[in-house]
Amino acid sequence: MNHLFSYCPSCGKNTVSFCGGKHWVCSNCGFDMFFNVASSAGVILYSGNSVLFVKRGREPAKGMLALPGGFIDAGETAEEACIRECFEETGIQISPVTYVASFPNSYEFKNIIYSTCDFFFSSELRLDSISSISPLDAEEVEDFEIVKIDSAECIAKLPIAFDSVKKAVTAWYLKTVH
Ligand SMILES: [Zn+2]
Incomplete structure (x- = not known):
């Protein structure tokens, strides 16, 4: 699950980090996503x-x-x-x-x-x-x-x-x- 994104779907940089559970955040643009059920x-x-x-x-x-x-x-x-x-x-x-x-x-x-x-x-x-x-x-x-x-x-x-x-x-x- 943590490999769902290599690059940020919003800004395109490789600054997305997996926060655990179902949550991803991009440190560059603030993209914040929950992959809900x-x-x-x-x-x-x-x-x-x-x-x-x-x-x-x-x-x-x-x-x-x-x-x-x-x-x-x-x-x-x-x-x-x-x-x-x-x-x-x-x-x-x-x-x-x-x-x-x-x-x-x-x-x-x-x-x-x-x-x-x-x-x-x-x-x-x-x-x-x-x-x-x-x-x-x-x-x-x-x-x-x-x-x-x-x-x-x-x-x-x-x-x-x-x-x-x-x-x-x-x-x-x-x-x-x-
Ligand atoms: Zn981003």
């Missing part, structure tokens, strides 16, 4: 104890399972981001969503590690909407998989991309199905 939102689309996963089409964790979701845009609520991302990744229009839990995560993209706080919601998947599943961005989602969840141990064994997703599906399972 980013927020993301994901949805557990379920029917009974079956959950819809997306197979990731790009790195990080290409080919592994995740939930429909993504980064929250400026000015958006977590619920709005969750509904928008779900539509973009699956073609399914959902509403309303129910809050499940949030978990911290770190997301590496092109050698930069982003610390995130991932918010998770659930929404019932109407079986008639399964036939209409198709991603708007085919590069982002490789495929879909509906997984029947019979136990918390079964979630632990799934090839799930992120720990936060594993924890969220477990929290949902224990709260609503178990």
